[in-house]
Amino acid sequence: MRPELEVEIVSDEEMAIIEAALAAAAAARPLLSAATVRGAATLSCAAFPPAGDIEDSAPPPPRRSLLSRFREGRALAVTDIAATEWCDKQMEFVLEHGKPERTEAMKAGSDRHAQLEQEVIERVDIAIRSAEESWAVKFMNFIVGSNQLLFNGMTRELPVIGVVEGSWMVGIIDELRMPVDGISFHPILVDTKTRFKATIPSEAQKRNGRLQLMCYKYLWDSLISEKFPAENFFSYFDLNPDFLLSDDVKRYISSIGFNAQTFGDVMKYYKITCHTLSRSQEQLSLRYELQEDHSLLEEYKFSYDAQWFKGQIQEALNFWRGAREAKYVTEEEGWKCKFCKFAPSCPKMPSTSRC
Numbered sequence: 001m002r003p004e005l006e007v008e009i010v011s012d013e014e015m016a017i018i019e020a021a022l023a024a025a026a027a028a029r030p031l032l033s034a035a036t037v038r039g040a041a042t043l044s045c046a047a048f049p050p051a052g053d054i055e056d057s058a059p060p061p062p063r064r065s066l067l068s069r070f071r072e073g074r075a076l077a078v079t080d081i082a083a084t085e086w087c088d089k090q091m092e093f094v095l096e097h098g099k100p101e102r103t104e105a106m107k108a109g110s111d112r113h114a115q116l117e118q119e120v121i122e123r124v125d126i127a128i129r130s131a132e133e134s135w136a137v138k139f140m141n142f143i144v145g146s147n148q149l150l151f152n153g154m155t156r157e158l159p160v161i162g163v164v165e166g167s168w169m170v171g172i173i174d175e176l177r178m179p180v181d182g183i184s185f186h187p188i189l190v191d192t193k194t195r196f197k198a199t200i201p202s203e204a205q206k207r208n209g210r211l212q213l214m215c216y217k218y219l220w221d222s223l224i225s226e227k228f229p230a231e232n233f234f235s236y237f238d239l240n241p242d243f244l245l246s247d248d249v250k251r252y253i254s255s256i257g258f259n260a261q262t263f264g265d266v267m268k269y270y271k272i273t274c275h276t277l278s279r280s281q282e283q284l285s286l287r288y289e290l291q292e293d294h295s296l297l298e299e300y301k302f303s304y305d306a307q308w309f310k311g312q313i314q315e316a317l318n319f320w321r322g323a324r325e326a327k328y329v330t331e332e333e334g335w336k337c338k339f340c341k342f343a344p345s346c347p348k349m350p351s352t353s354r355c
């Protein structure tokens, strides 16, 4: 019996890389996603053994980077980068001790994203029996989503992948829209954030949203304008391009008008599709809406800033690659700590007891 992957609603907060999708019709896109199980290390002072006699003890082994400990053979998610920008230390806590329980506001945000997704996508289940098939379905989802963008003028929850400053990165673009002016063919990237209260987002929240959207733009534009590094992709994720797809997966691919026998066949369709699309617009859009009634609080438009983006990514990757220690939030953004579940264990908080 083939293993069935668990199907769940993809949320904005999820940092998993294995969102995948199915399509069945041009207007309605069925989408499959699978959950990952990620081990969480236990909180323990034993990770920092007491210092012994220098002459007696061998030097401690170099500490592996967070990238190699938690993302080896996997891609970083755009949400990893956004979470790092919010607070390095909080990201480190999440990796080492697991995510805190989701709040009602986070659940409401996920529900809203699921609702927006359902307006244009129909989810279906499909049996996946290998990593190759999981990626094949993701690539087909991209193809169908791109067609939906071109023919219907809009798509949502589009998976993208690429290499950013030397690291594989994945993300799911909330929404792409074609301009209504009938002149430009460059899609507009949109991200919707829901807010519990009818307040305007802080600069720190907007900055975080800007970085997230710029990541999506970078990934989309790279797929469109650069040669997809297929060989690097196969070797980094340890995938076999000659993998023979199951009848279920082949049937699905054929239902949307393609004929693929192997994972490599799907990759060819994916690469061709990427080259039929246009780069996205320089202007990006963050929509803030109220959770209660979905009314629009603010539509924040800003321009892509390649230099700022590069600096932010390098800063985040230096943390992930172990080139620098985790930083705490700045004094001006100390208010973030009030909402942080790890505050009692955080060295930044002076009054709490720690190891």
Ligand code: SF4
Pocket (backbone or CB within 6 Å): 087, 088, 089, 090, 093, 328, 329, 336, 337, 340, 341, 342, 343, 346, 347, 348, 349
């Ligand atoms: S308490 Fe503040 S500095 Fe510490 S992890 Fe949380 S947000 Fe970051």
